[in-house]
Amino acid sequence: MDDEVERAWRAAEREPGVVVLDGFHALKHALRFGGDVRRVLTSDRAALAALAEELAADVGPALDELAVELPEPVLRSLVPRLHPTGVIAQVRRPSAGANREALARRPRRAPVVLLENPRNLGNVGAVIRLAAGFGATGVVTTGELDPWHPTVLRGSAGLHFATAVERLSLPELPDGPLYVLDPEGADIREVPFPDDALLAFGTERHGVSAELRARADQLVAVPMRPGVSSFNLATSVGMGLFHWMAGRPPGAGPDGR
Incomplete structure (x- = not known):
C-alpha cells in the first residue's frame, strides 16, 4: 500500500x-x-485530525476523507524538507485562463498588486499572503520568477488559492489606473487609491523599470527617513494595501464589499 x-x-x-x-x-x-486538492499524506492521521479540530474545524471532514498515513521516512523522501506538522499535499493550481479571467473581471472591487521582476521567493510569498488578507483581486508578477514555486507557496501559507496569482508580461496587464510606487512620486498620504487600481512595486535595489514608470497614471511615494535605502518589498505592499483599505467607507470588508 505504501x-x-x-x-x-x-x-x-x-x-x-x-x-x-x-x-x-x-x-x-x-x-x-x-x-x-488531489492527495494528502501525513505521518499521523490522529494528530492531523486533532490539529484540524483545534485550528480549522471547517476543513476536518475533507481531511478525514483525503488523508493517507505513511511512515515519516517515506514522507521525507518525497519532499526536500518536511514541515513540522508532518503533512504534505498535492494540489492542482488554477489554470492560467481562470486566473486571467479573475484579474480582468470588471467592475473590480479591490486592487491588483503588480510585482515587476521580483527576485526573492520568500518576499513574493509574503506579498501573496498580504494580498489575500486584504482581499486584493490578485497578485501579478513579471520576469522569470515563478510565483507558484514551492518556496513561494510556503511563504504564502497556501493563500495562493484565496486570490488570483499569475505571471504576465507588461502588455498583458489587466486594465485599470496604474499607481507606481516610486521615490519621486507624490506623498501617498495625499493620493487615494481607487478600488480598480493596479499597485505596482519594483525591486528593492532598482525600483520599477523605465517602461513601467512611463506607463504610470500616478507615481506615489511612501515617506521614508533620509539615509534609509528602501523598505522591504512585502512591507511596501502592506503599506500600499492598508492605504487603499483605510480610504474605504467604514464597515467595508476586505473583500471589497
Missing part, C-alpha cells in the same frame, strides 16, 4: 499544474478557498 501511494505521488509530480503544499496551514487554506 509503495502504491508513493508511486502515485511520484507520477503526479510530473503532471502539469500540480503543486506541492507542505504543512497544515498551507493545506488548510487550499481546502478552505476551493483548491483542487
